[in-house]
Amino acid sequence: MTELHLWLRHETRRTERRTPIVPADAGRLTGSGVTVTVEDSPQRVFPVEEYEAAGCRVAAPVSWASAPADTVILGLKELPEQPYALTHRHIFFGHAYKSQPGAAGLLRRFTAGGGTLLDLEYLVDDHGRRLAAFGFWAGYLGAALAVLQHRGRLTAPLVPTGKEELDQVLRPAAGDADLRALVIGALGRSGRGARVALRAAGVEPTCWDLAETRALDRPALLAHDVLVNAVLATTPVPPFLRERDLDDPGRRLRTVCDVTCDVGSPLNVLPVYDHVTDWAEPVRRLRKEPRLDLIAIDNLPSLLPRESSADFSAALTPQLLDFHTGGAWGRCRERFLTAIRETAVMEGESRGD
Missing domain, CATH: 3.40.50.720 (NAD(P)-binding Rossmann-like Domain)
Structure with a gap:
């Protein structure tokens, strides 16, 4: 050899x-x-x-x-x-x-x-x-950042840390309101990581995978506070979020983390943004009223x-x-x-x- x-x-x-x-x-x-x-x-x-x-x-x-x-x-x-x-x-x-x-x-x-x-x-x-994949930690970081942003505790610029330090700020604190979180792609590596992080934050997430997205219940999706997308599409599928969904007056959704970051690809399931965010500016505001924030960082695991x-x-x-x-x-x-x-x-x- x-x-x-x-x-x-x-x-x-x-x-x-x-x-x-x-x-x-x-x-x-x-x-x-x-x-x-x-x-x-x-x-x-x-x-x-x-x-x-x-x-x-x-x-x-x-x-x-x-x-x-x-x-x-x-x-x-x-x-x-x-x-x-x-x-x-x-x-x-x-x-x-x-x-x-x-x-x-x-x-x-x-x-x-x-x-x-x-x-x-x-x-x-x-x-x-x-x-070999970083998916678990990508999902973990994505969900953690989404919760911290939703609770007003995400600070920029982001800096690398350790899991113990991250979990300390992720744990629920006095005054934190209950939040409804949805993980799409919940059965994959990234989805599993997102679920673990949400539970560390005191949140029991709604979990969707293939069965739940074949006939997407858009009102149910918009009725969550936080959405973590962990779907790695290999064939084109209908988008989970569209521009008109962002303007839905009944939208409860306030924070989206796109772990997959397929922006620019025809396989993108969240075609509501055109560029990723980064450590310096991790959050992009997609709508002012009602508020909707996006986190789309393409090297999330590097934060751990x-x-x-x-x-x-x-x-x-x-x-x-x-x-x-x-x-x-x-x-x-x-x-x-x-x-x-x-x-x-x-x-x-x-x-x-």
């Missing part, structure tokens, strides 16, 4: 503190014969010295472009704009297969360099279930970087140890090749080829 060389890159997004591999699991990889190079990163929640102690090599930030050709570049969020041509195999969340903004441009970069995207969202088992990284790393490491065996990684590659072909066809049609 060809030796695997993983290169853990620095995340260029300033609010990204997570890592796909924590130092303890990096030690598992190096102990199994995998070469691991880790870029120094001032924001990663684990210092590079812990990786070095686990047997990893250390490199300068954003030096992966000069790595040997057979190196596998590992990260989480978007790549920097340069180099344009991507020559390596890259593992990260590409958000490139559902017509998201910038998707075609990213795929063109891989075409230009002959590289490959192994998208972590499509690292799935034989039944299509994701093998240690907990979310440890869970993700524990799931991803066994897959990396089996990197050369095909299976899930082979499915990732096939999904990438399909996307490349589809993009080429669409661009050819637009040119009239």
Whole structure:
């Protein structure tokens, strides 16, 4: 078997503190014969010295472009704009297969360099279930922020914390009014995380999943104070919220957290906003009267970087140890090749080829 060389890159997004591999699991990889190079990163929640102690090599930030050709570049969020041509195999969340903004441009970069995207969202088992995901913590943070906003206790800018500290401010306090919360996608990872957070906040949520959304009861949805959307749609479905719903005079709904953040995609089930929010300005007011606030942060788990990284790393490491065996990684590659072909066809049609 060809030796695997993983290169853990620095995340260029300033609010990204997570890592796909924590130092303890990096030690598992190096102990199994995998070469691991880790870029120094001032924001990663684990210092590079812990990786070095686990047997990893250390490199300068954003030096992966000069790595040997057979190196596998590992990260989480978007790549920097340069180099344009991507020559390596890259593992990260590409958000490139559902017509998201910038998707075609990213795929063109891989075409230009002959590289490959192994998208972590499509690292799935034989039944299509994701093998490594941040969903639980995304749902947990999304519901927690929604409750804090609704209760007037959300402060900006947001800063990373630990679960114990978050739960302290999340617990109900004297004077907190009862609130009705709805979780859509309640049976998935994100939905489960949202339910756990709501219960920590003293709220027993209404839980909807496929059965309840096939024939959506819109008045019932609008009769809740807080909505947490944890649905990851794979095929187009009727939207859960429409512009005219926001102007419904009987709307009780005041706070929406879109954990999924499929903004710009034809699969978006909340097409009532056109850009995500962020740590600096986590809340966007969609309506003044009656008030309706939106939270749509696309890297929620980074607010609990240690907990979310440890869970993700524990799931991803066994897959990396089996990197050369095909299976899930082979499915990732096939999904990438399909996307490349589809993009080429669409661009050819637009040119009239």
